[in-house]
Amino acid sequence: MKKIIQIARLELSLLFYSPIAWILMIVLFVQMSLTFIVAMPEIERTQGMSFLTSHLFTDYKKIGLLSRILDSLYLYIPLITMGIISRETSSGSIKLLYSSPVKLSHVVYGKFASMLVYNLVIMGIMSLFVLIGVLFIPNFDYPHIAVALFAAYLLLSAYSAIGIFVSSLTTYQPVAAISTFVVLAFMNYIGTVGQSLDFVRDLTHSLSMPSRAGRMMAGLLNTRDVIYYLVISGMFLAFTITKLEMERLSKPVLQQVGRYSLIVLIGLGIAYTSSRQPMIGYYDATATKVNTITKTSQDLLKKMGDEPIEMTEYVNGIEDSYFRAKPSERIADIARWEPYLRFKPNINLKWVYYYDSIPGLTAGLVENKTSFSQYVLFMSNIEQLDLRDFLSPAEINKQLKPQSEESRVFMRLKYKGKETSLRTFPAPDNDFWPKEEETGAALKRLMMTPPKLVFATDGYQRSMDKIGDRDYKKLINTKSGRQSMINQGFDVDSISLEKDQIPADISALVIADPKVAYSPAALAKLQRYIREGGNLMIAGEPGKQSVVNPLLDSLGVQMMNGTLVQRSRDYSYGLVTPGLASGAVAMAPGLQPFYMQRWVVSMPDAAALSYAENGPFDIHPLLLTDAETSWIKNEKFVLDSAALTFDAKAGDQKGAFPTALMLTRKLNNKEQRIIVAGDADFFSNTELARSNIRTINSGFVGSIFKWFSYGEFPIDASRPFPKDNTTRLTKASVKTIQVLYYGVIPGSIFLMGMILLIRRKRK
Template structure:
């Protein structure tokens, strides 16, 4: 050990008695400091302008979308520093001839390798000191700084530097030219970084290159997630290249047969791969989420759902259609990425079996046929497989896939089929920017396999809104459309039509009955059935529309509620007068996280063509307002509303009164041992296809819908993954303090480093 320390000390003396080490350390600190100053100045300015800040430790240091310092300022440039230091570790000895003295000295080759590597670890610690200094400044500037995330990130960066140092040491053994050693080191860094994208179409090579790839591992630690697989990877890669360096020096010191040398290299590689393979197997990986909010861990709801499944295996089969545009997301080359998406779940249930089936069949995307006119499915499959450079024999034909599973109702697009104890359900991808199912949809699909599903029945027979049609006024997007994320189908619900004319009764166990915009009067027997359902304590959504108040009012009068005559109009010249915005009241905090957010951020719900509500308070229900309009802009207008004539003008002389008009009421009472919940709205369009189909809606209709669904299920569905709220939501530094801070970080600290380096260089010259 003494010899290793002595070699390390000599190497450090040579390193720090030259200007290059000091120059690189100062440059590295300045680079990180500049990135930090830009971030903290932007945050201080935003806070002073009254903008809300949140989760600042993550955003400043780790968030790729916000150019987090550890991601863009460190990882993207770290590879530039190490080769400039390691390129002379051995090559300098070879070119100067001192390597022969080392060979003839009573020093083992392992001592040389470990001594020089230890010197590099000390230099790495000096680089880490630069990051620690910035983190310490941040701990004073960010309220409730999350040190757990930062320490995890620092460990990840140090392990990466250590692996880089081992690679650089080996490359330095290969040539007496330092520049060649540096270039070779850059090449290996690039190879390890991009290896995860090589030969991904082949199963065996995909797993091999996926494990050898260095990409993404440090990012996990920067995000605050430590795991034994990634830590062991860095230790194994470090050991691998240190062994390579030792073998190289052995070959230089004494002649060794070619096959013996190759055998030693291969043996070390095999040992590393075997250890890594078993360490990376699900169930063998240990995790530690170091963040305060446990942001890298499944929510409690998801964990409990996986726990309820038990030890029985869960099979997940992904079906990928070559002819559908979703093929690119599920292509064989993307399997490792897909496995990383499932890792959050594999952490708590290691026996999730991920299978993949590739096929070709018809697609519901019209442009595919327009650009391939006259081609049969087989011809298109041959063309597409050739374009994707993949063997068509890997894909099942339409007849073969139909024998396995019917994917036509799923539009033959990428979908996952979950199987558990003889039950099955589909986990879908969606036509939005996120595409893949979130934890909410995954957990909802898992619950479909384990618990009775909540059922929402939609009354039919009086021309109500339909759940199977895509017309503007209907509700298919909200209920049964397979590729809409917020539809009932993908949030863990079952929806069904219900006809009450005849002998059919309202079934027992309904989560809620929906009566949406009936256009024809109810038959007496239908009214009686609805009243019996209410009397028994059934949950209910009643959605009316202006002009048809007399149809719903017979049901509402027993609840102490009435739809107002006329229509609510809004005096906003930017929109049509009937385009009324309704806002969530403080009652929204009882309707889950999404509706609470609507209330807190004052995001309106679009209630177009809405009737106001009045309530008497004479019923057995506790009636509270859930939505109301802006008191300064809205009033109720009786009579016919002509939108194609002159602008609607507020006219107090005609009886117009501006006021906050209730547009949604929540009714509750205790009956039969539980709380009965009824929601009454003066608008049925807020759930319509045309409203939910808006691509960039500024309204909160979808969130409001999910909120009152959760209210009907007493919080069981839809799943709301929740984590502790972040508390690092403010900066303690003022904008006026940035300039002094800039002088300290970019002037004083680099000057101290420069002074230390100058003193050492002068002392060396005097010696």
């Protein structure tokens, strides 16, 4: 060890007595400054921003300084390592090493140790930028950045080992530099080669060095990638030692090939073994554990036991979503499942590629006088598809009916003989792939009978299958909508109360805006359903009190006569925006922040509700109007240019009126749950898309259905809110940073190098 340290010290003195090392440090610092410091004024103006640590240093889509510098780190190594061995061979001093008592392995290790120290200096330069985050971001995420810097250090060290080996292959330093540059550039970009070919994809990806560091940059330290970099470093150091020993002892070619092959086999064996999923250890360094699935999902996977899960992804080659899931995207696709594989390694991933017609496409083909075969040929030429690799419509329809999933990218999960769909989401959804909530819902559906929402269809009620302004397809039954209840774990159905019996095992029956009175037979069915403890949601509309109130008689609730109106400068007086009441928080604790911030629910044309305090149910308001701006308009009115006024003589009433009520009671060893609303529009397609008022309609209705399912669905995959969301930056501090990082620090590095080189020259 003493000899290794001595060699390392000698190599470091030669390194820092060369202008190249100092120039490269200055260039690196300037490059990082031009990326990072330029963004400081904007950060200072913005102030509030979630995940600031990640935003500044590791998020490639944002500033991501450390992630971006990974792409060019390989440029800084060749000029440093070019003479580390070739200098010895070109000057002839290598012969002295061959005849000296020093082992060749000690020489190589010593030179590599000097590079490790130089890499630490590089890390120090990078840390100067991290210092800005430390000083100006409260609750800075230290572990995350420590892992990111460690990843960069591992990458630099592997590059150094490669550079040392290439330097041993030639006596010319410029040739060594160029060759090292070529090798490192090759290993930087090889990960993009052959990604559409199954037998090439894994090989080229395994050779891509920056991609592994990129994973750790996200804050997830794992043994697979750490061991990979150690293996690469060890292999190339072993190559270097072998090269020098073979030159000294002049071994036969076959023996040389055998030794190199043995090194490769040992290295690949270690890398392969350490990359098997059960062998990988993980540490999520981020403060909110964003790289790890939540405890909810972890518990789901734990409950699934040792039985395997089969995930089959179906990809239509002629549909627009194909480019998201084509074979060249397979590595990224697998990475999306890695957080789940971490806790359940026996998730078997499969992909099926096919081509089939797309719903809505037929009419367009007929209009353009194009056959389906012609369209397939046209699309296959555009996408450069080999149709022999795709199942035909007849073949895919033997497995399943992709048109039922709109023929876009979707997944089928299988577990213990049960199946369910996991869908992707088109624009305007920016994420496309299912998030943890949708994946967790699909997994949970495989372990239990999903809760079912049933909508009554009599009396011209609102439909869960229509996309009209006042209907409910967007929230309830849209396969391409992330927040749709069928993608959050629910089954949905509809029945006629006049013709059918109400199922006993449903999560809730929804009666929305009945316009025609039910027959005595239908009312009897509904009353029996309520008596037996069934969950229910009744949403009425003003003017329909005579139809709705008979449904509410046994509940101790009534829709009051008249219509609620609300004074407003910008909106129609008919648009009422009641705020969340304390009962909403009791129903769904997740609504607490919105209750504190006084979020509202938009309700056009709503009626007020009244209820009996001593009725059969415990009743609590969920939504309350503002007593200062709203009142009940008792008489008929027309919303035109004339503003409405309160008229007590006409029977108008002021006050804070409930527009939605929560009813509960204990019955048959379970809590019966009922919702009554004086408006049926608040979860309609139009109101969920409203953008001119900040509303909580979607979250409120989602909470109602979660309440009906007793918390089973939707899945709660929420995380703690990040604490690194503010900065202490001011205009003055930004100016100081610019002076330091544009002038003082690079100037100081330049002066230090100049002083050291001048002193060396004088000696």
